Amino acid sequence: MTVKTALETFSAIQAKIDALDHAGGILYYDGSTVAPPASTEHRGETLGYLSELGYNLATSKETCDTVDYLLAHEDELTAEQKRNVKLFNKDREYMQSIPLEKYTAFQMLQNKASAVWHEAKQKKDYAMFAPYLQQLIDTSIEFAHYYKPDKYHYDVMLDSKETGLDVKQCDEFFDTVKSGIVPLIKKVLAKKTIDDSFLFGSFPTADQRKITDAIIDFEKLDPQRSVCGETEHPFTTNFSTEDVRITTHYYEDGFVSSMYSVAHEGGHALYELGINPAYNKTSLSGGVSMGIHECQSRFFENIICRSKAFCDFILPKLKEIFPEQLKGVTTDMYYRAINKAAPSLIRTEADELTYPLHILIRYEIEKAIMAGEVTVDELPALWNAKYKEYLGVDVPDDTRGILQDMHWSEAMFGYFPSYALGSAYGAQILSVMKKTIDVNGDIAKGDVSNISAWLHDRIWQYGSLYDPKELFENAVGAPFDPHYFIDYLTEKYTEIYNL
Amino acid sequence: MTVKTALETFSAIQAKIDALDHAGGILYYDGSTVAPPASTEHRGETLGYLSELGYNLATSKETCDTVDYLLAHEDELTAEQKRNVKLFNKDREYMQSIPLEKYTAFQMLQNKASAVWHEAKQKKDYAMFAPYLQQLIDTSIEFAHYYKPDKYHYDVMLDSKETGLDVKQCDEFFDTVKSGIVPLIKKVLAKKTIDDSFLFGSFPTADQRKITDAIIDFEKLDPQRSVCGETEHPFTTNFSTEDVRITTHYYEDGFVSSMYSVAHEGGHALYELGINPAYNKTSLSGGVSMGIHECQSRFFENIICRSKAFCDFILPKLKEIFPEQLKGVTTDMYYRAINKAAPSLIRTEADELTYPLHILIRYEIEKAIMAGEVTVDELPALWNAKYKEYLGVDVPDDTRGILQDMHWSEAMFGYFPSYALGSAYGAQILSVMKKTIDVNGDIAKGDVSNISAWLHDRIWQYGSLYDPKELFENAVGAPFDPHYFIDYLTEKYTEIYNL
Numbered sequence: 001m002t003v004k005t006a007l008e009t010f011s012a013i014q015a016k017i018d019a020l021d022h023a024g025g026i027l028y029y030d031g032s033t034v035a036p037p038a039s040t041e042h043r044g045e046t047l048g049y050l051s052e053l054g055y056n057l058a059t060s061k062e063t064c065d066t067v068d069y070l071l072a073h074e075d076e077l078t079a080e081q082k083r084n085v086k087l088f089n090k091d092r093e094y095m096q097s098i099p100l101e102k103y104t105a106f107q108m109l110q111n112k113a114s115a116v117w118h119e120a121k122q123k124k125d126y127a128m129f130a131p132y133l134q135q136l137i138d139t140s141i142e143f144a145h146y147y148k149p150d151k152y153h154y155d156v157m158l159d160s161k162e163t164g165l166d167v168k169q170c171d172e173f174f175d176t177v178k179s180g181i182v183p184l185i186k187k188v189l190a191k192k193t194i195d196d197s198f199l200f201g202s203f204p205t206a207d208q209r210k211i212t213d214a215i216i217d218f219e220k221l222d223p224q225r226s227v228c229g230e231t232e233h234p235f236t237t238n239f240s241t242e243d244v245r246i247t248t249h250y251y252e253d254g255f256v257s258s259m260y261s262v263a264h265e266g267g268h269a270l271y272e273l274g275i276n277p278a279y280n281k282t283s284l285s286g287g288v289s290m291g292i293h294e295c296q297s298r299f300f301e302n303i304i305c306r307s308k309a310f311c312d313f314i315l316p317k318l319k320e321i322f323p324e325q326l327k328g329v330t331t332d333m334y335y336r337a338i339n340k341a342a343p344s345l346i347r348t349e350a351d352e353l354t355y356p357l358h359i360l361i362r363y364e365i366e367k368a369i370m371a372g373e374v375t376v377d378e379l380p381a382l383w384n385a386k387y388k389e390y391l392g393v394d395v396p397d398d399t400r401g402i403l404q405d406m407h408w409s410e411a412m413f414g415y416f417p418s419y420a421l422g423s424a425y426g427a428q429i430l431s432v433m434k435k436t437i438d439v440n441g442d443i444a445k446g447d448v449s450n451i452s453a454w455l456h457d458r459i460w461q462y463g464s465l466y467d468p469k470e471l472f473e474n475a476v477g478a479p480f481d482p483h484y485f486i487d488y489l490t491e492k493y494t495e496i497y498n499l
Numbered sequence: 500m501t502v503k504t505a506l507e508t509f510s511a512i513q514a515k516i517d518a519l520d521h522a523g524g525i526l527y528y529d530g531s532t533v534a535p536p537a538s539t540e541h542r543g544e545t546l547g548y549l550s551e552l553g554y555n556l557a558t559s560k561e562t563c564d565t566v567d568y569l570l571a572h573e574d575e576l577t578a579e580q581k582r583n584v585k586l587f588n589k590d591r592e593y594m595q596s597i598p599l600e601k602y603t604a605f606q607m608l609q610n611k612a613s614a615v616w617h618e619a620k621q622k623k624d625y626a627m628f629a630p631y632l633q634q635l636i637d638t639s640i641e642f643a644h645y646y647k648p649d650k651y652h653y654d655v656m657l658d659s660k661e662t663g664l665d666v667k668q669c670d671e672f673f674d675t676v677k678s679g680i681v682p683l684i685k686k687v688l689a690k691k692t693i694d695d696s697f698l699f700g701s702f703p704t705a706d707q708r709k710i711t712d713a714i715i716d717f718e719k720l721d722p723q724r725s726v727c728g729e730t731e732h733p734f735t736t737n738f739s740t741e742d743v744r745i746t747t748h749y750y751e752d753g754f755v756s757s758m759y760s761v762a763h764e765g766g767h768a769l770y771e772l773g774i775n776p777a778y779n780k781t782s783l784s785g786g787v788s789m790g791i792h793e794c795q796s797r798f799f800e801n802i803i804c805r806s807k808a809f810c811d812f813i814l815p816k817l818k819e820i821f822p823e824q825l826k827g828v829t830t831d832m833y834y835r836a837i838n839k840a841a842p843s844l845i846r847t848e849a850d851e852l853t854y855p856l857h858i859l860i861r862y863e864i865e866k867a868i869m870a871g872e873v874t875v876d877e878l879p880a881l882w883n884a885k886y887k888e889y890l891g892v893d894v895p896d897d898t899r900g901i902l903q904d905m906h907w908s909e910a911m912f913g914y915f916p917s918y919a920l921g922s923a924y925g926a927q928i929l930s931v932m933k934k935t936i937d938v939n940g941d942i943a944k945g946d947v948s949n950i951s952a953w954l955h956d957r958i959w960q961y962g963s964l965y966d967p968k969e970l971f972e973n974a975v976g977a978p979f980d981p982h983y984f985i986d987y988l989t990e991k992y993t994e995i996y997n998l
Contacts, residue, residue: 015548016548017545018545019544019548019549020547020548021528022524022541022542022545023522023523023525023526023545023549025523026522026525026526026529027522027525030525030528030529034532034533034726034728035726035742036722036723036724036725036726036741036742036743036744037723038721038723038724038742039724039738039739039741039742041741042521042738042739042741042779043521045514045517045518046517046521046522049514049515049518049519050518050522098682100718195940198961222537223535224535224536224537225535225538227534227535229533236611239538239541240538242535242537242538242540242541242542243534243537243538243541243792244535245535273684282741322686356618372849382985
């Protein structure tokens with residue numbers, strides 16, 4: 001073996017694993033968007049077999065020998081090659097730590113649990129989902145122990161979503177955020193409530209699709225390389241820089257939900273579409289972490305699309321689509337309405353100010369689950385109690401409570417904190433970006449080219465080349481500081497509510 | 500090895516091949532329905548790798564040993580097991596006859612050619628498709644030679660679509676059909692033309708989707724196990740009896756095209772949904788031949804949905820959806836309009852009477868291609884000349900000419916005759932069915948349960964258990980006789996046109 005032949009072998013192995021991931025990903029997307037309900041079991045079996053093939057490829061003797069050889073010769077590799085091998089090896093070590101039959105069984109469990117969650121959410125029936133959730137938790141803990149027997153399993157999960165993150169850092173972050181925003185929320189709630197009634201009414205799906213098109217056009221998502229589907233819970237998925245899918249969900253009683261879902265998922269998609277295409281089929285492909293990813297999505301959703309400048313730009317278009325419903329609405333009315341801060345039930349519909357509390361609730365519940373302090377049967381009561389405590393709202397049913405998010409049905413434990421982290425990253429990015437770009441001026445003109453170029457140059461193009469901490473610090477030229485987020489919210493809501 | 504262990508091994512191998520076929524099939528469906536344009540190349544690579552895995556599985560030493568053992572012990576197998584092994588072995592022998600790299604390259608070629616055909620059709624640019632068509636033809640001939648070096652390659656292709664079919668039989672069949680319908684068409688064209696102008700105008704897609712729902716409801720396609728997507732060219736695809744997909748294409752200037760596409764594809768889907776679910780993941784799954792398949796689809800499209808009884812049933816529903824456009828239209832007017840016989844350009848839009856000539860043209864062109872009597876560059880001229888000769892129409896562009904069908908872009912040479920065969924099978928089935936079922940009475944009530952039960956009992960449930968000839972003869976209790984088809988058309992058009 002030489003470094004050259006080893007790199008060739010490695011590249012061929014990565015291409016095969018990519019093909020299996022691609023096939024599995026399309027099966028998943030198809031299952032979430034258009035597949036008939038009875039297809040679930042068969043899809044699970046196929047996904048199970050594909051994951052078995054992927055496991056065998058990633059852990060074969062040829063793969064191990066090749067990767068070991070490259071690791072032993074890392075001085076002869078470029079920085080990109082070195083990082084690619086190291087990230088691949090991390091995945092290999094993870095897989096090798098888990099017995100094959102458990103690994104594939106888990107793929108099938110996730111497929112099944114996801115289908116059961118869909119049904120349970122529709123039927124407001126947490127009990128039917130609970131046994132699957134139990135298995136997902138047990139297996140996730142079991143796998144974390146296999147992989148890192150010496151580390152606390154929830155730390156392993158947090159680290160897998162955001163390299164370096166652990167419970168201690170999360171606690172500190174949320175403490176800072178909480179101390180900044182809880183008093184702010186109190187002040188806001190003491191003020192007169194904002195009228196946002198015109199956002200609700202009758203908004204036919206066919207017309208809402210025109211808003212989707214407008215947002216996609218505004219964000220400049222390339223239609224050659226991306227599409228928008230419809231699902232119960234919006235998400236983004238990517239198969240290469242040539243194929244990135246977003247989804248949304250239309251509710252006919254209001255257009256804001258889908259509109260801001262598209263804005264959000266569009267941010268994820270821009271990140272994926274902007275990665276160096278040379279990274280396709282390598283471990284450098286894809287966004288580096290959930291926190292950096294949620295930073296992009298929430299930057300577009302909130303910092304851009306809930307700004308006053310964007311309201312100036314978009315309201316005339318909305319009025320073209322819904323002339324009756326939005327008659328007499330001014331930019332100021334619209335801006336205040338879509339930023340109305342109020343305690344609410346649904347995370348994805350929450351305003352920027354109360355949103356971190358929705359995340360905090362999930363983080364605290366995950367912590368309790370992972371510490372064994374709460375049983376699966378007790379979770380709805382705990383959920384409802386925390387919504388009462390932090391947001392003062394009564395949860396009427398589990399569909400609007402613990403069943404609202406898909407994440408746990410896919411064993412995405414440790415994911416939620418990245419939403420709050422991402423929001424906070426975004427505020428710090430904005431403060432730096434504003435030094436060289438007329439952010440609001442550009443947005444008001446419907447021109448995101450400078451903003452996207454900034455993000456592309458400093459973040460998107462690198463894919464997984466750098467750890468999130470290094471990537472972020474390079475981008476903003478300073479360590480992460482959540483106070484930017486508190487300052488951003490304070491300034492924005494002080495102005496809106498005249499505090 | 501014992502028969503019991505061999506069967507277990509065989510079953511496990513079939514399950515794995517099924518998983519790969521399932522993944523490949525979903526990738527294809529996704530590519531045809533929702534994938535962004537730039538995804539083509541990546542999908543081709545993934546399909547190539549999946550087909551390589553399938554090839555290796557189907558031709559591995561373990562597979563060969565197992566299949567050989569079971570063939571040597573066929574006396575100990577049930578009839579179903581024996582047929583399953585034999586059909587599987589046929590596929591294995593086909594694959595083994597072709598070198599792996601050519602086999603996978605062909606999968607990738609088909610994926611690419613399909614995408615190029617889509618673009619060429621949109622751009623009316625046959626020249627961009629021609630080099631791919633040349634490769635598809637060359638490779639199909641090469642593969643037929645590999646597989647059956649002693650047989651004429653077009654016979655091999657015809658046989659692969661309809662077991663036992665060859666050029667000689669096809670010629671005889673088309674001669675019979677031609678001698679029956681050409682004089683009939685002449686008589687019809689001498690009569691006053693039927694007014695079908697009310698079928699054209701403005702029919703928004705959103706409303707046409709309601710017709711789709713009505714047809715699906717009429718045919719009783721199970722929504723748990725089937726869905727309808729949208730594609731350039733309608734098709735049906737099946738992944739198991741729990742997941743059968745149909746597609747349609749909406750044209751806003753008329754509703755008949757999509758409506759009858761759905762009726763047609765629905766017939767395919769009913770066949771697949773009706774197969775014994777125990778055959779999933781075996782070589783007994785799926786309809787046995789293209790002829791039997793097109794028989795089901797064209798039975799529902801034409802014999803049922805272009806009958807007067809169906810017009811009685813559906814017209815009130817159509818009027819609910821399009822009250823303005825169909826104002827004053829009577830059942831008789833509607834029945835005559837959707838059966839208006841006229842020479843035309845597009846196969847899928849053709850009436851039942853002239854339809855076989857569209858097929859005859861394609862069959863004669865394929866014969867000429869396969870006999871090396873025409874080059875790819877000469878094909879548009881040959882196509883246009885035959886449309887002039889048989890149907891008297893001038894082809895204005897290749898989009899409405901040689902580029903109209905997707906079949907050749909997927910190397911489905913030898914497929915077209917099955918459309919005419921299937922139509923003829925259907926007429927004979929109708930004559931037998933009518934002895935025990937009040938076919939028109941049931942259709943007028945919107946009740947296809949007896950008709951579907953008849954087809955299910957005699958055809959659908961058997962999947963690929965019997966060869967098409969045996970299946971058909973068992974179903975109707977007599978050999979195939981195309982004169983039933985001529986009689987059916989003569990009776991129908993004599994009445995419509997008062998001949």
